[in-house]
Amino acid sequence: MTDVGESVSNPPPIGKVSMRQRRSVQRRLDILRAAMGIFGRRGYQRGSLIEIAEVVGITHAGILHHFGSKDELLIEVLRYRDQADFEELDVDHLPEGLDLFAHLVRTARLNATRPGIVQSYAVLSAESVTDDHPAQEWFRARFAGLRVILADALRDVCAEHVVPAEEDIGAAASVIIGLMDGLQIQWLLDQEAVDLAYTTALGINAVLASLTGGAVAKVE
Amino acid sequence: MTDVGESVSNPPPIGKVSMRQRRSVQRRLDILRAAMGIFGRRGYQRGSLIEIAEVVGITHAGILHHFGSKDELLIEVLRYRDQADFEELDVDHLPEGLDLFAHLVRTARLNATRPGIVQSYAVLSAESVTDDHPAQEWFRARFAGLRVILADALRDVCAEHVVPAEEDIGAAASVIIGLMDGLQIQWLLDQEAVDLAYTTALGINAVLASLTGGAVAKVE
DNA sequence: GGGACCTTACTGACCTGTCAGTAAGTTGTC
């Protein structure tokens, strides 16, 4: 599942900002954006600091000056991605209840316009399950958090109708996250064959309908 | 989606088999199994021929003698995995109609007992979307084939009830494949938090119910 | 049945390339 915004601690600049500071912040952003692109296209393992550095126009040692190691850079990229999503979708907090699911479909629609970003997320999340991967804990926590958010929203939606068993709520949350992620991979491999937004909406609506006994309006 | 068996062309041995031939076949199998384990645990990129060779008890050059290159080894591993699934589930042809979906849930139950195999599939399929990945075409073809199989089965199931739009059949097929794959990643990251078989069944049933208007029995 | 001859299954040394990371020097801003 690409992209559900999450608050990111970005300490606001206080007082005067020197030109040097501003340049440094800009460089870090440049590097993060480049890294996101390279990691997306090539994966974390194959994507090298040298490639990233070339995009930015510096040497790979310059990147290590800003981010201590490749692993740290990866974690920062993941954090940055969350924040960027938040801004792009122009929301400052996640919607609740049924609105959350409409938001997810909107996100899928947005994602269909940016394969690079989707790819970075899809590749990294799957890569993270390998032994000792630097992003493993990050993704574990992220999925756990997402499941809670989705479960809350599902409980909301169901409250007015039949209330399903708690285990079904949890399972349905996992299924929605899972189908979004799985569809992204199929879509990345064959964008002609899979309509990301349409299939995502169909899947989410199927889960919602089955949980509420069809008593809920379709999101789109 | 891990594992839907597919017929693999394994030419039957004709006439007498020399000891050398038998040993060679056995070695190839040893290597394939070891490679599957290493690629699963470490990914294709991180998993090295030297690691695989150590498991088998030969040198990495020995592996390259049997398989011309690391890329070729990967493709053979994928082929081998398909074949092994077929045998393990003891089916010689895929079931049709509603039975196919019951089969998918059974597969999920089996998969829950073998994280290594699931991991190899999940990691490799996601890795394959990166630029110039040696398994990209293989996975593209595999997903396309799966979508056709699932779409056929869905049409079967729906035939006795309402017949949905053709695009919804295709989307539903993608969703089922996607949710199985996506759930595997969540499960690999946190096997306590996700019940692979239960969530898979819930997802599949939700899609089936939504497509047929709830007029179909649940699979389990 | 014994030996010549070929093939297969390797090993071990080596080559080339690439990588992350480090240390020391340079430049420009505050």
Added chain:
DNA sequence: GACAACTTACTGACAGGTCAGTAAGGTCCC
């Protein structure tokens, strides 16, 4: 002049792949 933001130059590890050589198996001829 102090410090941040670099570059240049390098190291050490490790990767996949090549190649010559070796040991053993199998085949065929006498």
